[in-house]
Amino acid sequence: MVTSCPASPVSPAAPAGRQDDEQNLRAPVKKSRRPRFRRKQPLQPLQPGPLPGDSGVCDLFGSPGSSSDGADSPSASAARGCSPPPGSRAQQWGALDLQTFRDYGQSCYASLRARESQFHPRGSLARQPQVTAESRCKLLSWLIPVHRQFGLSFESLCLTVNTLDRFLLTTPVASDCFQLLGVTSLLIACKQVEVHPPRVKQLLALCCGAFSRQQLCNLECIVLHKLHFSLGAPTxxxxxxxxxxxxxxxxxxxxxxxxxxxxxxxxxxxxxxxxxxxxxxxxxxxxxxxxxxxxxxxxxxxxxxxxxxxxxxxxxxxxxxxxxxxxxxxxxxxxxxxxxxxxxxxxxxxxxxx
Missing domain, CATH: 1.10.472.10 (Cyclin-like)
Known part of the structure; x- marks a missing residue:
């Protein structure tokens, strides 16, 4: 049961209606008696951090207001301090964790080895009337330097190729949309592995504006649907x-x-x-x-x-x-x-x- 707080002395000049309103609106407030701790060191100014991107996580490659020609280029992203390129000595030494291997290495290997055949696309170009082995080689020869310029991991590249080949097994692709499928597969792979995947407008800029954002998003939905959202392939x-x-x-x-x-x-x-x-x-x-x-x-x-x-x-x-x-x-x-x-x-x- 809520009761009104006791009446407090009010100035005689205050109107009677105002006195009643103040009595009804006031509520008892108990002040906290917890001790206040002061920081021994002053707060440091925050560093300019990444802003949310269009891939659902924080984006490292520039703010949304930056232009897509220079500020969003992979080389400019690397200059702003993105992850070291694959194969660098710092990344290698940090990747070797023998204790984790002793605990989980054999079980992970046995699990992925058993699922390997389910994710292995054999003869991915058998049902493709317009995509040939030569065009596939040209696309991947272009995607490999792209993944290096973005500072992406080798795991992302392997997942990209696996997603690309598995989709080619399910759906015929026109030759003029093959490049769009490549960057879409790269985006899907990076969303699984990378902390900061490339932005959509960066990938579209690599295609020289040949495709729209809506086309890439639509193709991404089609790829996910055709693969039944089964993306964790052994690589x-x-x-x-x-x-x-x-x-x-x-x-x-x-x-x-x-x-x-x-x-x-x-x-x-x-x-x-x-x-x-x-x-x-x-x-x-x-x-x-x-x-x-x-x-x-x-x-x-x-x-x-x-x-x-x-x-x-x-x-x-x-x-x-x-x-x-x-x-x-x-x-x-x-x-x-x-x-x-x-x-x-x-x-x-x-x-x-x-």
């Missing part, structure tokens, strides 16, 4: 990290050598992602073969054990042979994809690769 990136942790944990190789081999294997795997001939191999098979080829190129005394992946010997040798030919053809491209200190140690002689 080459995961298996490369798993095999690297496994060989370091077993004491077969030192940590610096294992990280250098992993970086080189990522470069070889990037080349294989753009080649349609390697879509027949599963990510775990490609990962172990890329790592074995990287060990040969770096001339490590204890190369990785090919039996770690549990694949047939004939399939392993077939994949290794094609990877050697791929590296020999794209030696110049591999030079620009790798850190200089790692590429200097590589021996690309055909005799050494065998």
């Amino acid at each position: 080459i990136s995961f298996f490369l990290e798993h095999f690297t942790h496994a060989r370091v944990e077993s004491g077969q190789v030192a940590v610096p050598e294992a990280l250098e081999a992993q970086t080189l294997a990522r470069g070889v795997a990037e080349l294989s992602l753009a080649d349609y001939a390697f879509t027949t191999y599963t990510p775990s098979l490609l990962a172990i073969c890329c790592l074995a080829l990287a060990d040969r190129m770096l001339q490590l005394p204890h190369p990785v054990d090919l039996c770690l992946g549990g694949h047939p010997e004939e399939t392993l040798q077939d994949c290794l042979g094609k990877l050697q030919l791929l590296v020999a053809i794209n030696e110049t491209s591999l030079t620009h994809m790798l850190p200089h200190q790692i590429f200097e140690k590589c021996n690309l002689s055909p005799r050494r690769l065998k």
